[in-house]
Amino acid sequence: MLSKNTVKFIKSLHQKKYRIEFGQFFVEGEKSVLEVLQSDFLVDLVLVTEAFENKNFGVLKSFKGELIRVTQNQLEQLGQFQSNDSALAVVRMKPNTPFLPENDELIIALDDVRDPGNLGTIIRVADWYGIQKLVFSPQTAEFYNPKVIQSTMGSFTRVKFFYEELESVLGRWKRPVYGAFLDGTIIHKLQNPAPGILLMGNESKGISPEMEKFVSKKVTIPGFGKAESLNVAIATAILCDNFKRLMGS
């Protein structure tokens, strides 16, 4: 039975200040809820339709938190999906941990990527290419924003992320820092790149001058038409694809 207090609580999680106050966020839709239930996130509460419960009995059986049966209409009132006939989960945020990279990894760092859809898409791209760590400047969009979670399509459960001052991360970094610029080496022609940090900039300003000084190799996506730029998530994907091809992995 869904109480008024639970309704009020879940609705409050649409706002960042309450997500931070409670240390919780919500996840919607069949695929994402199933993935978070099978991840290392701690799930406190799951609201399910009867159909979802019957279909996913196996996964729900091992769930130790609170389970509430609701209607599709109730789910749609609570979340941000226009249509949700399956489930919504309330999940505990993970504690911040320090960024401790390994030597042979490709890592993505974001210098103030503000749009939640872009952040979510970049997380999904990272997961596709097996990139496990992402470093976000403090001004980057919030990982637990419902739009970020939604656009990762479940990939938020598989990446590690670190909100840190990039100045500090890049300042102590001894390996390559690749940055996307319009006047760098054409990415198709880059020779034997070593693993390192791929730094991507803000949607309108690009990489800030303060961070540009840490870039050891500027790279460029070749354009053949008249568009002035690419969306930051698109550019991240193209660069990751090239790095994976060039690194032979």
Add this chain to the structure above:
Amino acid sequence: MLSKNTVKFIKSLHQKKYRIEFGQFFVEGEKSVLEVLQSDFLVDLVLVTEAFENKNFGVLKSFKGELIRVTQNQLEQLGQFQSNDSALAVVRMKPNTPFLPENDELIIALDDVRDPGNLGTIIRVADWYGIQKLVFSPQTAEFYNPKVIQSTMGSFTRVKFFYEELESVLGRWKRPVYGAFLDGTIIHKLQNPAPGILLMGNESKGISPEMEKFVSKKVTIPGFGKAESLNVAIATAILCDNFKRLMGS
């Protein structure tokens, strides 16, 4: 002076049925309005702030349509941008023309891409890679939707597009049709691809079985992690980047 009728007319263009009835659509923001004014689109009306008018006197001087001075607040009431301190243009739709490809082109075809943001991003990607023609199935999102126009970042002025039944286009097509599938040739390893049509599928269903039979070469973007799929605009961008690299242009 902005009349009530003009306000009502522009607001009506938020809806597809009025765009079709009037054969017009609107374009917002400094960059897009400047690009449409300098394109082969016919612009009927431009609303400008004083600042935009002063800054862009040169471009506006050769504009023959109606020019109305408005405030930032008025612009924000009329369009869909939260913030618009520059301009909004009302533009004539182009008449449909038949799809007449040339032999050495790479062309993008979309099989029911429904999300306006995805369509706009794909148009921007096409323009970046110098791909000039796009064929859309009739169920693909509407080119003149304000969200499509916005996410092209001005690229809508530089591509040619054709809404046609893909069955008819692909049925008479004699050259390669590349389709993105999970079990095709790894795109990094494709050998000397000839120009042809790159067919991309619907966000949730992919390429439909009816269209799959026209695909002469299945291609796959290699994944290294656990994400099940990529967003269609991301996948289009990665494939275009690889085709351009492999075709040596």
